Amino acid sequence: MTEQEKLPQNVPSFGTETKRTLRLFSPIFLGQIAQTSMGVVDTLMAGAAGTEQLSGVAIAGSFFWPMLLLVIGLCFAISPIVAQLRGAGKRDLIAPRLHLATVICLTGSILIAALLFAAPLLYRLVPDINAEMVRVATGYLYAVALGIPGFALFNILRAYSEGLGNTMPTLIFGFIALLLNIPLNYIFIFGKCGMPALGGIGCGVSTTITIYLSALLFLIYVQRHRFYRSCRIYRRFYPITRAETKGYLHLGIPLALSAMIEVACFSLVSFLLTPFGPIVVAAHTIAMNLSGLLFMFPYSLSNAATIRVGEAMGAMHWQRARRSMKATFAIGACFVIFNCSLVLLFRHPLIGLYTDSAEVWALAEVLILFCVFYQLPDSIQVLSIGILRGFKDSHTIFAVTIGAYWIVGMPLGFSLAYGLLWWPPLAAQGFWIGFIAALFTCAIIYGGRLYYLFSTERIPKTMRLSV
Numbered sequence: 001m002t003e004q005e006k007l008p009q010n011v012p013s014f015g016t017e018t019k020r021t022l023r024l025f026s027p028i029f030l031g032q033i034a035q036t037s038m039g040v041v042d043t044l045m046a047g048a049a050g051t052e053q054l055s056g057v058a059i060a061g062s063f064f065w066p067m068l069l070l071v072i073g074l075c076f077a078i079s080p081i082v083a084q085l086r087g088a089g090k091r092d093l094i095a096p097r098l099h100l101a102t103v104i105c106l107t108g109s110i111l112i113a114a115l116l117f118a119a120p121l122l123y124r125l126v127p128d129i130n131a132e133m134v135r136v137a138t139g140y141l142y143a144v145a146l147g148i149p150g151f152a153l154f155n156i157l158r159a160y161s162e163g164l165g166n167t168m169p170t171l172i173f174g175f176i177a178l179l180l181n182i183p184l185n186y187i188f189i190f191g192k193c194g195m196p197a198l199g200g201i202g203c204g205v206s207t208t209i210t211i212y213l214s215a216l217l218f219l220i221y222v223q224r225h226r227f228y229r230s231c232r233i234y235r236r237f238y239p240i241t242r243a244e245t246k247g248y249l250h251l252g253i254p255l256a257l258s259a260m261i262e263v264a265c266f267s268l269v270s271f272l273l274t275p276f277g278p279i280v281v282a283a284h285t286i287a288m289n290l291s292g293l294l295f296m297f298p299y300s301l302s303n304a305a306t307i308r309v310g311e312a313m314g315a316m317h318w319q320r321a322r323r324s325m326k327a328t329f330a331i332g333a334c335f336v337i338f339n340c341s342l343v344l345l346f347r348h349p350l351i352g353l354y355t356d357s358a359e360v361w362a363l364a365e366v367l368i369l370f371c372v373f374y375q376l377p378d379s380i381q382v383l384s385i386g387i388l389r390g391f392k393d394s395h396t397i398f399a400v401t402i403g404a405y406w407i408v409g410m411p412l413g414f415s416l417a418y419g420l421l422w423w424p425p426l427a428a429q430g431f432w433i434g435f436i437a438a439l440f441t442c443a444i445i446y447g448g449r450l451y452y453l454f455s456t457e458r459i460p461k462t463m464r465l466s467v
């Protein structure tokens with residue numbers, strides 16, 4: 001046992017831990033709502049330009065979001081690294097670790113941007129696809145591919161700040177991005193201020209401009225604010241060793257792939273639904289946008305759990321980590337009740353914000369009801385992921401994601417959607433049943449993993465290597 005493990009553990013009360021978690025959660029949640037609202041604004045404004053414009057943006061998103069989450073997932077490793085270094089009292093190591101992470105994440109973002117430029121070639125594989133949808137989707141992908149390095153820098157700075165326990169910048173710069181995105185969308189979608197009317201493609205142009213401006217402002221903030229004085233970043237070059245690079249990739253790549261794989265299952269459905277026509281794609285997009293907003297509750301709480309558990313495990317304080325886990329799940333249970341009530345009470349006015357088409361409305365209402373059924377397993381699995389990230393247990397997250405989504409969820413959803421089983425084709429409803437099955441699988445396995453870690457107090461291999 002190390003000297004650090006012998007120190008007495010100052011375990012806060014359940015109420016105190018809940019308050020601390022909520023203090024971290026609140027700015028993350030509001031900032032994440034602002035960033036997610038950018039996608040909602042894109043959907044609303046593209047929908048105002050026409051159903052084909054909306055559907056084009058939706059099928060482009062089936063490629064863009066998984067690739068973007070691959071970049072963001074690579075940045076996920078930063079928050080637990082910084083939190084554990086802070087908990088261990090090793091702030092002097094934060095700047096060199098951020099230097100390494102920045103080089104790796106920006107290099108990865110450039111490679112992923114290049115892949116996005118080639119993605120439109122896959123549209124040729126879909127028979128009888130609407131030509132205007134393809135045109136919009138292709139232009140949108142080209143525009144947002146240019147912004148991928150900007151997304152990488154923004155999320156590097158965000159993870160660095162959150163790992164230090166300062167979540168307020170997530171709120172500030174999330175709303176700055178939203179406030180920039182709305183007028184830029186208006187200009188480029190509808191052709192204002194002397195710009196050509198680009199329709200759905202304009203959403204991509206405005207997104208790229210917005211993220212670069214937001215990342216630049218965020219960088220200026222962390223360089224000047226006194227909170228970061230004890231561990232300023234980007235003030236000098238640090239040597240990058242092969243061992244350190246391998247160590248970061250050992251943690252970051254499984255997180256990146258698991259994030260991409262999970263989102264790919266949801267985003268790919270928009271692409272697989274294109275043979276069913278624009279109405280089905282539009283209704284599915286509406287339901288996914290609304291469920292994405294609801295997801296921000298557990299997702300933001302998950303990030304707060306990573307910070308709290310990471311800090312506790314940096315000091316090897318198992319009791320503090322256990323208390324953080326219990327507080328996280330208690331708060332999460334309240335959010336499940338709130339989310340389900342919100343969907344049931346306000347689904348009609350919410351659908352009305354997106355469309356006035358009776359056919360789209362009818363299908364969207366059915367799909368939104370599926371959101372109620374998967375709120376519980378979705379919350380359990382995403383909160384568990386946040387806690388496991390605090391342990392740097394990236395390999396478990398990756399393995400479960402592969403199994404739950406690509407062995408259980410997608411095969412079941414595809415079979416139901418296209419009528420490969422004993423039911424007639426269920427289209428979008430079939431895929432949503434697959435989502436629910438995958439989420440329940442994740443929730444059960446992650447619950448077992450957390451029970452094992454806390455009952456045996458054995459740290460995962462990825463964390464043991466870094467320690």
